[in-house]
Amino acid sequence: MNANNDVLLEVEGLRKYFPIQKGLMRRxxxxxxxxxDVNLRVQRGEVLGVVGESGCGKTTLGRCLVRVYEPTGGQVILHTDGRELSVTELNSEQMRLFRRSVQMIFQDPFASLNPRMNVLETVGEPLKVNGLASGRDLEDRVAKVIQQVGLRVEHLRRYPHSFSGGQRQRIGIARACRRARIDRRR
Ligand SMILES: Nc1ncnc2c1ncn2[C@@H]1O[C@H](COP(=O)(O)OP(=O)(O)OP(=O)(O)O)[C@@H](O)[C@H]1O
Ligand SMILES: [Mg+2]
Structure with a gap:
C-alpha cells in the first residue's frame, strides 16, 4: 500500500456494522x-488519539484494529518486523506475529489485571504463551521490563491489590511492552 518506511499502521475504508435483530426468529x-469508512495512518513513534461523543465508535474502531472484532469491510495494514501484514486476512503464522506486535493497554488497570496473578505471572504470561521464554530467562526478562516502567524487582511477587493506581497502570504497560517479546538474548 505504501512504500514509506516510517508508516506503522494504515487503515482504509474500515467498517464495522452490527446487525439489529427483531422478534423470536431474530430477523x-x-x-x-x-x-x-474510517481512514487513518499512524507513523512509527506517533501517538494517535481518537476523540468523539459517546457511542460514535471509538472502542469498536480499536477492537477492529486489534482483531477482537472482524471488520465488516475495509483494510488494515500493519508494518512490523520488515513485513506488511493485512490485519483482516491473517493466516495462523501471521496472526502469531501480529499478536506479538500489537497489545492493548486497558484504561482501568484494576479491572484488567487478574487479582490472583502476581506481577511475574501477569507480565510473563504473554512471553510464556508465545513460547518466547520460561524459567530463569522469563523472570530475568520480566524483571527488566518492569524496571523500564518504573517498578522494582522486589515487586515481582506482589499482587495487584497492593499497588497504587499508577503502579497498576504500569503493570498493564509492562504486560503490553513489545520490547520484552522481541529482546531475545539467545
Ligand atoms: N457488540 C455490539 N453489538 C451491537 N452494537 C454495538 C456493539 N458494540 C457497540 N455497539 C454499538 O456501536 C456504537 C459504537 O459503540 P462504541 O462502544 O464503539 O462507542 P464509543 O465511541 O466507544 O463510546 P463511549 O465514548 O461511550 O465509550 C454504539 O451505538 C453501540 O451501541
Ligand atoms: Mg468506548
Missing part, C-alpha cells in the same frame, strides 16, 4: 454502523 432488520 435482521437493519445495521448499526458503529464504524463507517
Amino acid at each position: 435482521t432488520i437493519g445495521n448499526i454502523k458503529a464504524v463507517d
